[in-house]
Amino acid sequence: MEQVNNSALAVEMSGISKSFGSFKALDNVDFSVRKGTIHALLGENGAGKSTLMKILYGLYTKDSGEIRIKGEPCEIKNPKQAIGQGIGMVHQHFMLVENMTIAENIVLGNEVTKSFDRLDQELMNRTILEFGEQYGLEVDPEALIMDVSVATQQRVEILKALYRDADILILDEPTAVLTPQEIDSLILTMRRLVEAGKTVIIITHKLKEIMASSDYCTIIRRGRVIDTVKVQDVTEKDLANMMVGREVMLTTDKEEAKPGEVIMEIRNLTVKDNRGLEKVRDLSLTVRKGEILAIAGVDGNGQTELIEALTGLRKTENGEILVNGRHIENGLPLDAHRAGIRTIHEDRHKRGLVLDFQVGENLILESYKRSRFSGLFRFLSWRKINDYSNNQIDRFDIRPAGCAMQKAKELSGGNQQKVIIARTVEQEPDLLLACQPTRGLDVGAIEFVRNALVEQRDQGRAVLLISYELDEVFDLADRINVIYNGQIVADLLPQETDEQAIGLLMAGGTA
Ligand SMILES: Nc1ncnc2c1ncn2[C@@H]1O[C@H](COP(=O)(O)OP(=O)(O)O)[C@@H](O)[C@H]1O
Ligand SMILES: [Mg+2]
Known part of the structure; x- marks a missing residue:
């Protein structure tokens, strides 16, 4: 970054090192953030991003190095001191009290009282609504945390920091849990925060979001700073290469598919969910050897139930599933396994x-x-x-x-x-089911997984890809089936369609 006057810096961390046992998580890191900017901290999983920010927020102690906040040197030994310096942090995993209201969570520990130590509910709610309006963080102060969405919980965490007068906000991977619309809304909130003179540090490994939101970006790799750049001067690809430390392909290289015989045929399949609602309805499709068939669709249109039926985890109501000519509907997981199916499950912790x-x-x-x-x-x-x-x-x-x-x-x-x-x-396997195989991964790992799927295809296996991300569908698919409301509504070749058309079909429209 070009030389700037110290008073223009909200945060200056210099020469920060931190080890866990013999493992050096941060090695002489310099990190400076200008006031009133959105500054991204980019790095692969495990690069040291959270560790650096936890030091700033007083959750970890540094082994060496110096910190200045708004030009003043300071020792931050705990979050209370960090809050005293105007620093707020929203963690990757939220830390809210489930059975309390949004308002109670926001003021917890900072309650405003009126006479006789009674909580001033009215002032509390008014303040929260004002903040909400100013920054696009609308919430219902009376709602219980356990009843609201993850996106709302995140707003509550941000409001909580603002309520404590934070003017430097650290958001640790805030978009990992959000839908695309919610991400847009968060980016808008970040903009409004900096317009109001605040400073935002966003940790992420998603390049698109950095391009869309940030002014500066610091890239760290294995505990070291690679560079700090002005986002408008770089491309997504530049960021990816710096983050991974080698040339990364953002699109997967592949030859044209050579589909062979049919491996799996699904005929008129109907599957119900736990509540007895039909989630897969009279669905038919075929997958051939040597092709990647991508099922494009919005989350919740029957994909999960379909996979569960294919892997013997859920009973089917009607229809047939033939793999290599063998019926596996209503079979055991072992039957699917014996028929030649292997699965990369959506939830790698629960099933993988x-x-x-x-x-x-x-x-x-x-x-x-x-x-x-x-x-x-x-x-x-x-x-x-x-x-x-x-x-x-x-x-x-x-x-x-x-x-x-x-x-x-x-x-x-x-x-x-x-x-x-x-x-x-x-x-x-004869048939590989890949469900959201790159969810939550950084670009280096995404590249690896996608190449592995193409390699499987090239070895003559059939790949059924379920993805909620159109980028991924277009990157990998040899053929696209769109699922909507439990049915396949279109069977298309990628070269004869585009993201707009598929997006429309996914939303229940017609091309
Ligand atoms: N409390 C801890 N104890 C031991 N190792 C840790 C601890 N916190 C982080 N690490 C290690 O330090 C490295 C950096 O972790 P982290 O800062 O969480 O990475 P990032 O946020 O960039 O994904 C990782 O290898 C992680 O396993
Ligand atoms: Mg982290």
């Missing part, structure tokens, strides 16, 4: 991994019975399993290197997904 198992154990979850993993008397051979795991960890670049004995829950999201991919493709 046993989080408390080691990485090595997770890598062999579906194949531990194979003779290659057994030793004397057919007992599992941990030596063989370890050799195999370490090999896979290398091949799939699962980090940290040599993590075979580490618990799966200790890995970052991207690396957890690599464990699942490694396990899945190793079994050479």
Whole structure:
């Protein structure tokens, strides 16, 4: 960043280092933010973004380095001191009291009282509504936290910081939990905050949002600052390359598909959800060898129930599912497995991994019975399993290197997904179901996962991709089926349509 007068800086962190045990999470980091700007902190999962901001907010103590706030040197030992300096932080995981109202949560610990120590409800509600209007953070002060959406809870967290007079707001991955519309609205709020003279630091690994919202961006990689840039001077691709440390492809390279015989045929399938509502209605589709069929649709149009029916996790009401000519409707998960289906589940914590198992154990979850993993008397051979795991960890670049004995829950999201991919493709499935396979991953990991799917296709496997993101659909699909209200409403080739047309179909319109 060009030299600026110190009084123009809201935050100056210099020479910050921090280790956890022998692991150096931050190495001599310099980070300065100008007053009245939106400043993005960009980095892959595990780069050290949250750690740096937790130091600023007094949640972690730095090992070395200096902090100045609005030009003044200061030691921030706890969040109370940070709040005293006008710093507010909205965490990745919200910290609200579920059974209290929005207003109660906002004022908690900072209550305004009238005579006899009674809470001044009216003043409280009025203040909250005023803030809401000024910054586009409308909430119902009387609603209980447990009854409101995640987006609203996030507004409450921001209001809470504003209520404590924060003029430097740190938002840690605020968009990870939001829909596209909610993201637009958050960006608008950030703009209004800086118009009112506040400073916003946003942690993210999503390039589009930085381009759309931020003035400056600092890129950190493995605990070191790579650069601070003015966002208008760079492209998405520049940011991606700096973040990952190599040339990253934002679109996946692939040849034209050579579809072969039909692997799966679904005929007139109807599936109900837990409440007994028909979520998949008379749905038919086919997937062939050597093609990626993408199902485009808005979340909640039957995708989850469809996958559950295909994997033996949910009963079907009507219709047939044929895989390699075998009926698997109303079968067990094992029947789907035997028919040649492997799945990358939407919820990798619930369905993809046993989080408390080691990485090595997770890598062999579906194949531990194979003779290659057994030793004397057919007992599992941990030596063989370890050799195999370490090999896979290398091949799939699962980090940290040599993590075979580490618990799966200790890995970052991207690396957890690599464990699942490694396990899945190793079994050479006939049909790979990939549900939201890149959700929450950074660009480096996204590139990896997408290439892996194309590679599977090129090896002649059938891939059924379920994605809520049109970017991903267009990047990967050889054919697109649009799902709306439980039915396939269009079967199109990507080259004969575009995002607008598909978006319209996804919303129930006609092309
Ligand atoms: N409290 C902690 N104890 C041990 N290691 C930690 C702790 N907090 C973070 N780390 C490690 O420091 C690195 C950076 O983490 P973090 O700052 O959360 O990354 P980011 O927010 O960029 O994804 C990671 O390798 C993480 O495992
Ligand atoms: Mg983080």
